[in-house]
Amino acid sequence: MKYKGMIGLMDSGVGGISVLKECVKLLPQENFIFYGDSANAPYGEKPVETVQALTERVVDYLFKEGVKAVVIACNTATSAAVKYLRDKYPEKIIVGVEPALKPAVKANHHDILVMATANTLKLEKFKQLESTYAEGINVIPCACNGLAMRVEQGRLDDPDLIELLESLVGQYKGKADCCVLGCTHYPLIEKQIKEVLGDIDYYDSGLGTAKELKRQLKARGLLNTDSTEGSVTFESSHKTDEELKLYEMLFQS
């Protein structure tokens, strides 16, 4: 059990690193293993059954290696698989993520652009979120096909990323008073999204997810009480040194 007592985070690829950063800030004494399924990215445009099976494979692996909790740091994987996995592992802590629509509505925004994958926007979880929190609000869903995959490639300062963002969300500039980054890859390119959409408010689910993880660990007496600083380990299904370097670089940036 190589990850015994650690906290496992998973994503289809590098995106979950945006959630990992918040978890490490809030729980600096914990040991984290981040698993990116980059060999199978993107999840956002695959059949839902495939996403569920891919997510299950990673979560099974992390539990088999001894983690004390799993964070599904991917909106798409959460929507497709969290319910199924909580049924499969009723005794385990499994924290999911969801687009931060609730805080955006609470802050009195009325024209809310939600950038997410096609799967996240079409699945039940998002529909429920919308009907629970956003009645009477102009929610503008935007399926950002190809964007997570472009983030997977790195080179985030290259101009083609801005061109892609222009084609995906440029039309909403001036029409949305805030933007929900509903895919964990997108906080990694918030600076570039701002270049296109301007200086509106942006919401993501990183901090909320970290707080929920802490709450659940505390409730079960599973918080690490050592005073020494914890560690972060990276693993990827795309088993190359370059991939792990990209993970490290995005984590440090």
Ligand code: DGL
């Ligand atoms: N990072 C994932 C999410 O939060 C999905 C990206 C993808 O694989 O399409 O939805």
